[in-house]
Amino acid sequence: MRTYFTFFVLLSTMITVAQINTYEISFENAVHHEASVQAIFSNLDMDTLSVLMSRTSPGRYALHEFAKNVYGFKAMDSKGNLLKVNRPNPYEWDISGHDGSVKIEYTLFANRGDGTYSQVDETHAHLNIPATxxxxxxLHERKIEVTFKVREDLNWKVATQLPMVSGTTYWAPNLYYFMDSPTEISDFTMKSFQLDSKKIQLVLHHNGTEAEADTYFEKVKKVVLAEKEVYGELPDFDYDTYTFLACYIPNASGDGMEHRNSTILTSTRSLANGGMARNIGTVSHEFFHAWNVERIRPKTLEPFDFEAANMSGELWFAEGFTSYYTNLILCRAGLISTKEYVEGLAGRFNYVWNSPARQFFNPIEMSFQAPFVDAATSVDPVNRENTFISYYSYGSVLGLALDLSLRQNNLNLDDYMKMVWQQYGKKEIPYTIDNLHAVLNQYAGKALGDAFFNNYIYKSNMPNYNALFQSVGVTLQQSNDNPYFGFSLSINEDGNGARIRRNPKIGSPAYKAQLDKGDVILNINNIPFSEGQKIADYLEQFNIGDSLKVSFSRFGNAKTTTLIPEPHPGYSIRLMEDVDQVPTADMLKKRKEWLKTE
Incomplete structure (x- = not known):
């Protein structure tokens, strides 16, 4: 997908007007989430023109079937005569009998403002191109021109990575570039700054104040500068511009999605109501993708397929290592404290460390699961609690381990990422897992490189985190005092007992007791739930090692079982000095180098 921009300027001068596919979109019925779309394909040399709605979207790894939101479809020739339309499958229209030109009109329903779908209402037209x-x-190699007929009565403006032709008309060198260019149309605020002759701009659609926008933009600047430090330079953005498209409004859906020269950031949290601190993590994650995934790009995502899901075994690196840097960058940029960063590592660490899923899949195989989990939908029950670890989290804790391992040898992950960038990303050469392995061997030596890949990537072993954390003056301590039951409960709707909400984890006390999702715990040791009682308060009256009689209901049948609580498997991660331990001078030096703190 990255090759589409090569030589496009030269090619565009050779393309005649007849070889341009044109689009127009308007929003007269925005209040009911409808957009009117017109597309013209001219100078056709095929008897039947096949057109599709995409089934995928750049940055996503699952199918989404955008055709479901298209209706009122009709096709005409250049004289306005209606043409025959055949539907060979749910997302394709075959149009025949044309005179060399086909004009298509349809209505699009759009009401999800995130990084994948589109949303049209009277606050904005938030357009992801494949969904629109x-x-x-x-005709994928043809130049494209698109006109956005903005609602002037709503003071709408257009923000997109697409270059402008004039007014509200923009163009793309080909289909792939067009599909990778999300567009925000609203009464937004724009902030920008120059860095190394490139413009970094924030398009902010929110209901807050100008002062809030200014404060938030300063945080964005700090993130950009800290991430540039990792790679030593910014990517070569097209038109020397990178755009954050941020929608922080009540009708949005929380998300973030990277693109070649821009990223979508959506959240229901306003800057005044927690978003100032909580939304900036998505900025950190998505901008890091400007290097890692957009240009340091897995070969398995090339070319990007708009009709089927690309399956990639590299997402532990593309998404996972990016996730490792997400909060690390916030710490380096001074947006969260060292204490916040270190203690915040515990959530992902416990999720990965305690998951039974590692017995089934290694990080590569977990990455293969993306088409089933990346905002994919299904109605049948699955066993993800026991068989899946997010490649975001899995890769993040492995990135942490590799970074700390390298630092024990006076190396670091930043310089490894720089080397991958120089050899693959900057040259836009798609990589394989073997390439990543070879670069690590080149950077850190064959022994360390082979040990990391052979144990933790091709297999699902776990590093010695205790020793790794200790090297930077951090403790890893298990919380043995609290009893662990292995089920997640919610009070039943009728107030009679508590229902198990998720599949019990393999090997947990609940699993051993043969309890299952959907079972209703009526009482434990004949002690009923009190009205208004919290689940945690109810369970804290039982102790580790107790043999508990659990009375429960399954499919309306009363049953009993015996459950023995175990020590909680979770760990806390804390600075040594916060648990009355004294880190050595070398530990503190390595921590300072790792977090780049004073």
Whole structure:
């Protein structure tokens, strides 16, 4: 997908007007989430023009079937005569009998403002291109022009990485570039700054104040500068511009999605109501993708397929290592404290460390699961609690381990990422897992490189985190005092007992007691739940090692079982000085180098 921009300027001067596919979109019925779309494909040399709605979206790894939101479809020739339309499958229209030109009109329903779908209402037109515009696969190399007919009565403006033709008309060198160019149309605020001759701009659609926007933009600047430090330079953005498209409004859906020269940031949290601190993590994650995934790009994502899901075994690196840097960058930028960063590592660490899923899949195989989990939908029950670890989290804790391992040898993950960038990302050469392995061997030596990949990537072993954390003056301590039951409960709707909400984890006390999702715990040791009682308060009256009689209901049948609580498997991660331990001078030096703190 990255090759589409090469030589496009030269090619565009050779393309005649007849070889341009044109689109127009308007929003007269925005109040009911509808957009009117028109597409013209001219100078056709095929008897039947096949057009599709995409089934995927750049940055996502699952199918989404955008055709479901298209209706009122009709096709005409250049004289306005209606043409025959055949539907060979749910997302394709075959149009025949044309005179060399086909004009298509349809209505799009759009009401999800995130990084994948589109949303049209009277606050904005938030457009992800694959979810919005029909396309002709056989004409994918043609130049595209699109006109956004903005609602002037709502003071709408256009923000996009697409270059402007004039007014509200923009263009793309080909289909792939068009599909990778999200667009925000609203009464937004724009802030920008120059860095190394490149413009970094924040398009902010929110209901807050100008002062809030200014404060938030300063945080964005700090993130950009800290991430540039990792790689030593910014990517070569097209038109020397990178755009954050941020929608922080009540009708949005929380998300973030990277693109070649821009990223979508959506949240229901306003800057005044927690978003100032909580939304900036998405900025950190998505901007890091400007290097790692957009240009340091897995070969398995090339070319990006708009009709099927690309399966990639590299997401532990592309998404996971990016996730490792997400909060690390916030710490380096001074946006969270060292204490907040270190203690915040515990959540992902415990999730990965205690998951039974590692017995089934290694990080590569977990990455293969993306088409089933990346905002994919299904109605049948699955056993993800026992069989899946997010490649975001898995890769994040492995990135942490690799970084601390390298630092024990006076190396670091930043310089490894720089080397991958120089050899693959900067040259836009898609990489394989073997390439990542080879670069690590080149950077850190064959022994360390082979040990990391052979044990933790091709297999699902776990590093010695206790020793790694100790090297930077951090403790890893198990919380043995609290009893662990192995189930997640919620009070039943009728107030009679508590229902098990998730599949018990393999090997947990609940699993051993043969309890299952959907079972209703009526009482434990004949002690009923009190009205209004919290689950945690109810369970704290039982102790580790107690043999508990659990009375429960399954499919309306009363049953009993015996459950023995175990020590909680979770760990806390804390600075040594916060648990009355004294880190050595070398530990503190390594910590300072790791977190780049004073």
């Amino acid at each position: 515009f029909i396309y002709a696969p056989k």
